Amino acid sequence: MSEVEETLERVKVQPGVEGYVICNRQGQVLRRLPSMSQAQADIYAQKMSGLSKKARGVVRDLNPKNELRYLRIRAKKHEVLVAYDQEFLVIVIQRWTPAQA
Template identity: 75%
Template sequence: MSEVEETLERVKVQSGVEGYVIASHDGTVLRRFPSMSQELAEAYAESMKHLGKKSRNVVRDLDPKNELRYLRIRAKKHEVLVAFDPEFLVIIIQKWTPASA
C-alpha cells in the first residue's frame, strides 16, 4: 500500500471525519470519501479552489515572502481543513462540536 493510501485510511477512521476530497488546482476531483457523492465532492473542490486562491493572495499581499499552506474554516456544524500542495488540494470535512466547559 502506498503512502497516500495509508494516509487516506488513517483519515477515514478518525472520529468526526465526514469526508475528504483530493482535487487538482483546477477543481477536478481526483479522489473522494467513499460515501460522499460526486456532486458534493465537486462542490467542495470548486468552492475551496476559489477560496484558496483568494486566501493565498491575501497572505501574499500582507507579506510577499509568506505563502499559505493550510486553511482551517470552522462553521456551526463542520470544520473544513484545506492543505495546499503544489500539485493538488486536500480537503477534509469533519464534524465540529464545541468543547464542554
C-alpha cells in the same frame, strides 16, 4: 500500500471525519471518500479551490515571503481543513461541536 493510501486510511478512521476530497488546482475531483457523493465532492472542490486561491493572495499581499499551506474553516456543525500544495488540494470535512463550558 502507497504512502498516499496509508494517509487516506488514517484520515478516514479519525473520529468526526465525514469526508475528504483530493482535487487539482483547477477544482477537478481526483479522489473522494467513497461514501461521499460525486456532486457533493464537486461542490467542495470548486468552492475550496476558489477560496484557497483568494486566501493565498491575501497571505502573499501581507508578506510576499510567506506561502499559504493550510486553511481551516469552522462553521456551526462542520470544520473544513484544506492543505494547499503546488498541484493538489486536500480537503477534509469533519463534524465539529463546541466544547462544553
